Amino acid sequence: SFYDWGAYGVGPNIQVVAPSVFSSQTLPFTVDIQTANGCMVTETVEVVVHPLPEAEIQAPPAACEGEPVTVSASGGVQYDWSDGQSGAVITIVPTTLPAENIAVTVTNEFGCQSVASDFILVNPPPAPTAEANPMIICPGEETTLTATGGVNYFWSNGEQGESITVNPVAPTFYNVTVTDGNGCTA
Known part of the structure; x- marks a missing residue:
């Protein structure tokens, strides 16, 4: 037997690259088959091609x-x-x-x-620094806490700003959250 798929080639099997489609389509492929006894037969094979997703x-x-x-x-x-x-x-x-x-x-x-x-x-997150000036005080005295490395500063006592003045009556730890221009915090 001889198989002629026209423009797609000859042989019992062919490979065809499916075209791009935007909706499901049925594509007909026609093959002319010459049998061993010389008879010609034409067959049509329909292939459904589905679209690719638009990811x-x-x-x-x-x-x-x-x-x-x-x-x-x-x-x-x-x-x-x-x-x-x-x-x-x-x-x-x-x-x-x-x-x-x-x-x-x-x-x-x-x-x-x-x-x-x-x-x-x-x-990357900001790399803030913080310091107290003066670092050692007596109860009730003031010290200025200053942070750098960002654009917004939120202190653990609720205050905001690059520098704040505090007057603790006992040893106190202050934490500061710093936000940079990209919105990243440390």
């Missing part, structure tokens, strides 16, 4: 190192992320400076898959 990632352009962020994907019914998570919405904790690469394999209702990838710029 997209929605992620913030930047994040702070070590702080969780939410990323999401769309375009399918199943989402498998490069870090092993699954689902349309996941939480990641970026730790790779200067950027965290993320990728998702999106599967549509037909089982067809596409991959989308993106990166998130990862900002």
